[in-house]
Amino acid sequence: MYYWAVVRTKDPSIRALLIDRAAQMLRTRRPVTLRSLVAGTGASTMAVYTYFGGMEGLWKALRQEGFTRLAAELAKVPATADPVRDLAALSAAYLSNAMDNPDLYRVMFDATFELEDSKAADETLHCLVRGVERAKSAGRFRDDIDPLELAVQGWAIGHGLASLVTTGPLPRQALAHGVPLLTALFVSAGDDPGRCRRSIEQGWEQVRL
Amino acid sequence: MYYWAVVRTKDPSIRALLIDRAAQMLRTRRPVTLRSLVAGTGASTMAVYTYFGGMEGLWKALRQEGFTRLAAELAKVPATADPVRDLAALSAAYLSNAMDNPDLYRVMFDATFELEDSKAADETLHCLVRGVERAKSAGRFRDDIDPLELAVQGWAIGHGLASLVTTGPLPRQALAHGVPLLTALFVSAGDDPGRCRRSIEQGWEQVRL
DNA sequence: GGGAAAACATAGCATTGCTATGTATTATTG
DNA sequence: CAATAATACATAGCAATGCTATGTTTTCCC
Structure with missing residues (x-):
């Protein structure tokens, strides 16, 4: 219960986290795909849509x-x-x-x-x-x-x-x-x-x- | 029988045809995808692989x-x-x-x-x-x-x-x-x-x- | 002509981005 | 402080993508 409350506490910095992760994946030349981006972050694929409105929004944020x-x-x-x-x-x-x-x-x-x-x-x-x-x-x-x-x-x-x-x-x-x-x-x-x-x-x- | 023979006659210019078609699709800003590229040419998707070895080969040919x-x-x-x-x-x-x-x-x-x-x-x-x-x-x-x-x-x-x-x-x-x-x-x-x-x-x- | 090699069509696979749906969390009221 | 609206999130599934396996047809070469 407790750790769930901690983990699930709304964290707006997840947006910056995803951008950083995408930038790092670009630097290491790994393909930046919807599923590979959220994998390991604990977030689901929907996070990209709530924060960026889709992959195109992610690229725009990356620019x-x-x-x-x-x-x-x-x-x-x-x-x-x-x-x-x-x-x-x-x-x-x-x-x-x-x-x-x-x-x-x-x-x-x-x-x-x-x-x-x-x-x-x-x-x-x-x-x-x-x-x-x-x-x-x-x-x-x-x-x-x-x-x-x-x-x-x-x-x-x-x-x-x-x-x-x-x-x-x-x-x-x-x-x-x-x-x-x-x-x-x-x-x-x-x-x-x-x-x-x-x-x-x-x-x-x-x-x- | 006859028209089949005509249509199926090996045509090496199909390679140039695909390149031209891809270039035209680029010009008209239509997404160049494997299936949309061969659609209308009579060729199947395999043509891209026999002539270019895949989509990456097509892009290289386009360059x-x-x-x-x-x-x-x-x-x-x-x-x-x-x-x-x-x-x-x-x-x-x-x-x-x-x-x-x-x-x-x-x-x-x-x-x-x-x-x-x-x-x-x-x-x-x-x-x-x-x-x-x-x-x-x-x-x-x-x-x-x-x-x-x-x-x-x-x-x-x-x-x-x-x-x-x-x-x-x-x-x-x-x-x-x-x-x-x-x-x-x-x-x-x-x-x-x-x-x-x-x-x-x-x-x-x-x-x- | 007949056999080897290349070209082709079909079907299906894994993965892609995305959406629909339901659930949990947050915020906004009275 | 509780009840409701609004938002964030997870799951499952869809259409479309590139690609490959398999079988069939066509072409080449002797």
């Missing part, structure tokens, strides 16, 4: 979890006196996160985006936008640069590399192409070539790839 | 088909007197192909690459490498530029844009970011900024996006 973790990683990158260096560190952190959780990264982009997904991704993009604005304020970029546009272009570079490496066509060391790519982009935005190169190489080393 | 079609589209881009303009036209054709068959494009990159997939993708990449070599020969890029590296960097840009647009986070008009991105990349490779910009804008217009 948001992926963006949340990504945003947390990006938030760890400190703002130094060199905003271009910080932008490179942000990009490196983006790639590092994708390399640490390649399957979760794939899930984040495999289904067509919905409103909720876009909101989760917005925080990631906004992080880059703020970095570009800081670089503008520091006089590294031209005044006519649109921070959002430059951030999107940087995102395209980062996602292109991350996607091509995690899916296999490019080897992991191809991530190093990020340095010349970002340098080219930021120089085109007005930064001094030599100074830009040094900043980016410094920022790149901030993150273990 | 190769996707790269083959992509290579055919890229081959249509003519080589003019302006190799930088041709490189932009190649990139635009790459994006155009992805926009025309977004689901096929996603299938091409959703599973981890195997040897056969890499061989199919090689032709695509080699197309860009040749373009870079022509630009070097024309004196547009510096002598120390590695054609393969620059081609890979261009591929990362193209795939990043194509992937972010087909999966939803970026709207279709974001493809226009390809112009400044390629300009930045090729200027960093040594091309004259003004001339590069003009070449790329011209090449970009060669393809309907």
